[in-house]
Amino acid sequence: MNRLTDSDLDGLREVSNIGAGNAAGALSQVIGDVVSLEVPVVRALGLQEVPAALGGAEQRVVALRLGIHGELRGNLLIVLSPPDALEMVHRMGVQAEELDPSEPMLASALRELGNILGSTYLSAVSQLVHRSLVPSVPGLAVDMAGAVVDLLLTEIAGASDHATVIETSFREKDGSIRGKFFLLPDPSSLPRLLQCLRGVA
Amino acid sequence: MSSGGGVIAGAQHLQGMPEPLTVSIGEFRLAAAPQRLAIHGLGSCVAVLLHDADARLSCLGHILLPEQRAEERHRPPGRFASTAVPAMLEALCAHGARRNRVVAKVVGGAQMFQYERPPDPRSVGNRNLEATLTALGRLAIRVDAEDTGGTHGRTVLVDAGSGRMEVRALRVTVKVL
Numbered sequence: 001m002n003r004l005t006d007s008d009l010d011g012l013r014e015v016s017n018i019g020a021g022n023a024a025g026a027l028s029q030v031i032g033d034v035v036s037l038e039v040p041v042v043r044a045l046g047l048q049e050v051p052a053a054l055g056g057a058e059q060r061v062v063a064l065r066l067g068i069h070g071e072l073r074g075n076l077l078i079v080l081s082p083p084d085a086l087e088m089v090h091r092m093g094v095q096a097e098e099l100d101p102s103e104p105m106l107a108s109a110l111r112e113l114g115n116i117l118g119s120t121y122l123s124a125v126s127q128l129v130h131r132s133l134v135p136s137v138p139g140l141a142v143d144m145a146g147a148v149v150d151l152l153l154t155e156i157a158g159a160s161d162h163a164t165v166i167e168t169s170f171r172e173k174d175g176s177i178r179g180k181f182f183l184l185p186d187p188s189s190l191p192r193l194l195q196c197l198r199g200v201a
Numbered sequence: 202m203s204s205g206g207g208v209i210a211g212a213q214h215l216q217g218m219p220e221p222l223t224v225s226i227g228e229f230r231l232a233a234a235p236q237r238l239a240i241h242g243l244g245s246c247v248a249v250l251l252h253d254a255d256a257r258l259s260c261l262g263h264i265l266l267p268e269q270r271a272e273e274r275h276r277p278p279g280r281f282a283s284t285a286v287p288a289m290l291e292a293l294c295a296h297g298a299r300r301n302r303v304v305a306k307v308v309g310g311a312q313m314f315q316y317e318r319p320p321d322p323r324s325v326g327n328r329n330l331e332a333t334l335t336a337l338g339r340l341a342i343r344v345d346a347e348d349t350g351g352t353h354g355r356t357v358l359v360d361a362g363s364g365r366m367e368v369r370a371l372r373v374t375v376k377v378l
Contacts, residue, residue, distance in 0.1 A: 047265075048225035057242030058356060060371055065314050101315060111317070139314025143371060146242020147354020148313055150226060150265065154245060154325050157227060157265045157280050158273045 004164070004194075009042050011197030012166050015125050016040035020168035020181050022124035023117045027170065030116060031091045034173040041167045047153050050163050054079055054182070057146030062099065064114030065139045065152070068122060070132035072193055074185040075152045076118050082142065084177050088113060101142045114138030121181065129196035152184055160187035221358060224248075227280035229262035229289050231296060234362025243355045244313040245326035247282065247333050250306040251289050251342065252364030253298035259361040260289040266325075267332030282329060286336035304345045305337050306366050311351050326350065 004012070017040060024035040043053070051057040062085035064078040080088070082099045089096055094109040101107050115138055122133040141148045156163050166183040185193050221237035224230045226246060232238050238261040240248045247264045262285045269281035278284035294300060310330035312320050321327075330349050337344060348355070348368050358367040 047227060051226075051242055063314075107315065108317075137316060137318075139316050141313045141315065143244070143313060144242035144354040144356070147244030147311070148242075150242075150244040150246045151313055151325055153226060154265050158270065158276065161276070 004042070004044060007198070008194050011194060012042045012164070013040045014197065015128065015193075016042070016166050016168045016181070016183065018128045019121040019125040019183065020170065023121040023181065024170050026116050026120040030113065031088060031172060031175070031177060033175050033177075035170050035177075036173055038169040038171070041165075043165050043167070044162045045165055046161065047157055047163060050149055050153060050165065051146035053165055053167065054145035054149055054180075057144060059145045060143065061145045061148060062110065063141045063143075063145075063148040064110060064118070065141070065148075066114060066118035066122070067136035068133050069136060070126075070134040072129070072131050072133050072185065072189045072196075074183065074189055075155065076121060076135070077149070077152065077182040077184070078114055078117055078179060079145070079182060080179040084179060085110060085142075087175075087177055099142055101140055107140055110140050111138045114140070117181075121183075125183075129193065130199075131192070131196055156184070156187055162187075164190055224261050224263045226263050227265050227277055229260055229279045229285055229292070231258065231260045231289075231292050232359075232361035233258050233296075234360075236361045238359040238361060240357045243309040243357060244311055245309070245324065245329060247310050247326075247329045247349075248308040248355075248357045249282075249286065249289070249333055249337070250308075250359055250364065250366055251286075251293055251298075251303050252306070253293060253302045254304075254364060255302055256293075256296075256298045257362040258293055258296060258298050259359055259364055260293045261357075261359050262286070262289050264329060264333060267328045282332035282336050286333065286342075287340065290340055290342070300340075303342055304364075305342045306346045306364070307333055307337075307344055308348045308357055308366070308368055309355055310349045311353055311355070313352065313354065315352060320352070 062080040221239035310326035312324040
């Protein structure tokens with residue numbers, strides 16, 4: 001399952017456009033400004049290449065992770081820079097001086113953000129492919145990108161040497177906030193997802 | 202040794218201080234003085250160092266998962282604690298280390314994501330640590346030092362000749378084991 005055909009890539013980009021598009025709509029309401037998306041990037045990466053895709057193994061990031069259960073499985077990761085995460089939390093009405101994840105109000109606001117964006121993304125994909133994608137409660141990490149993503153790779157490494165990474169960047173139209181969605185389907189779910197997408201096309 | 206996901210380093214780059222060689226996820230590397238080895242951004246994974254002080258040889262592994270299951274047999278041994286530790290010891294001994302002199306240091310196995318519920322004692326990080334210590338115990342390798350668990354990521358830098366290991370975290374002071 002390492003080779004993705006052109007039509008597979010188109011299908012996975014469509015997943016990203018629909019999922020991230022709906023999540024961007026929800027985010028617009030949270031931050032009070034239009035959020036636009038960049039063209040999605042779909043790649044099959046060697047496991048050791050994944051940290052670089054998140055900005056480098058030692059890059060400090062804010063990550064919200066939702067496990068995906070149901071008929072299709074995998075992980076959705078929302079990655080923000082610490083200043084952008086802090087700005088988002090401010091727009092949600094939470095006053096915080098610094099990005100300290102042990103601060104309950106801040107952590108709770110970020111998890112809520114993960115809930116809103118993650119569940120919007122996944123329910124849109126679920127409707128597209130007519131399969132259930134049930135999000136887990138969001139987990140929060142503020143740390144090195146490599147350290148954050150290795151848990152997701154543990155879920156892949158037994159079954160595959162590659163991670164299929166569906167990446168979409170978003171940015172605020174009139175402000176500074178940016179971030180990225182990373183959808184990593186489980187290797188065991190990828191063939192079924194691609195099959196569903198062929199049905200859609 | 203390439204079959205083990207392991208790579209030999211060292212010896213040939215003697216002029217100046219060589220750049221540390223990165224040990225990527227699921228692999229292990231053998232190195233001699235004056236080479237250095239590094240793992241950048243370790244979370245729930247475990248870094249295990251096997252070192253023979255007399256031979257001035259080190260092997261650093263970047264372990265992802267606890268046990269190799271039957272259907273995972275064709276995956277590289279460096280990915281799993283149960284297969285990485287024996288393969289690392291074999292690689293060291295094939296290059297002049299003696300089993301009875303080899304000692305270990307174990308780092309990592311954090312639980313990176315925080316939830317509203319309490320931490321999970323069966324987290325991947327904890328299971329990785331348990332399996333690593335079990336694999337070391339099975340081969341009667343003494344664990345000299347540990348910096349494990351918690352909820353933060355780590356970067357590890359090893360001086361192959363001395364076995365000195367530097368562990369760094371974001372916003373945490375530098376530790377030397």
